[in-house]
Amino acid sequence: MIRTAAPADIPVIHALIRELAEYEKLPHEAKATEAQLHEALFGEHPAAFAHIAADDTTGEAVGFALWFLNFSTWRGVHGIYLEDLYVRPTARGAGHGKALLTELARLCVTRGYERLEWSVLDWNAPSIAFYESLGARPQDGWTVYRLTDEPLEALGQDVRKPRQDRS
Numbered sequence: 001m002i003r004t005a006a007p008a009d010i011p012v013i014h015a016l017i018r019e020l021a022e023y024e025k026l027p028h029e030a031k032a033t034e035a036q037l038h039e040a041l042f043g044e045h046p047a048a049f050a051h052i053a054a055d056d057t058t059g060e061a062v063g064f065a066l067w068f069l070n071f072s073t074w075r076g077v078h079g080i081y082l083e084d085l086y087v088r089p090t091a092r093g094a095g096h097g098k099a100l101l102t103e104l105a106r107l108c109v110t111r112g113y114e115r116l117e118w119s120v121l122d123w124n125a126p127s128i129a130f131y132e133s134l135g136a137r138p139q140d141g142w143t144v145y146r147l148t149d150e151p152l153e154a155l156g157q158d159v160r161k162p163r164q165d166r167s
Contacts, residue, residue: 002096002103005050005064007042010034012061013050020086024121051103053087053096063087065100072115079115080104101134119144 005013014034021030040048053063063086070081082104087096101116108116120127128138147155 001054001056001059002099003052003054005041005052007038009050009052009061010038010041012052013037013041013064013066016061016064016086016088017066017084019088020084023086024124048083051100053091053100055091062091063096063100065104067104069113070115070117075114077112077114079113079117080108082116082118085118097130098134 011034014032014037017032017037018027018030021027040046041050048066048068050064050066052061053065054060055062064084065082066084067080067082069078071078082101085097085100087100104116107113120131122128
C-alpha cells in the first residue's frame, strides 16, 4: 500500500532516513531533525513531498520516497527528483520499492512531467540492478558535484565582487 505522507508520519520518516544513512554507511551525515522535516514537507511553502510504503497486513510503514520538483530547461517542464527511496531490509522483495517508483511515475505522467531522476551509490549493486530492471538507465558523462559545510560557507560569503541581479 502506498499513500501520501501525513504530518503524523514525520517520526517514522525521520527513523527511515536514519536507517538509510546507516545502510549507506553515512550516519554522521543525516542531521535533519523532525522539525526540519515537518517544515519542508508540511510548512507554509512545502519544498519536498513524501510517500509511505505500508505493509498490506499490519499497515506499518516499511519504506518511503522523498522527492521534490526539478525543472528541465531543455524540455521546458517540471520533473521529479527522487531524493531518497528506502525500504526496510525485512520488507524488501515484496514490491514496496517498485510500488513507490510506480506512484512517482504515475504522478509524472498525469501531471505532464517528463523526467523522474535520482542518484544511486555506485557500490549499491542490488539497487542498480532493480532500477535497470524497470528500464532506468544511468546518465553517462555526468558527474554530481556538491558544495557543503565550509566550502559552501566560504563561497556564500565571497563579497569581493557584488553582483547585480538582472532578472
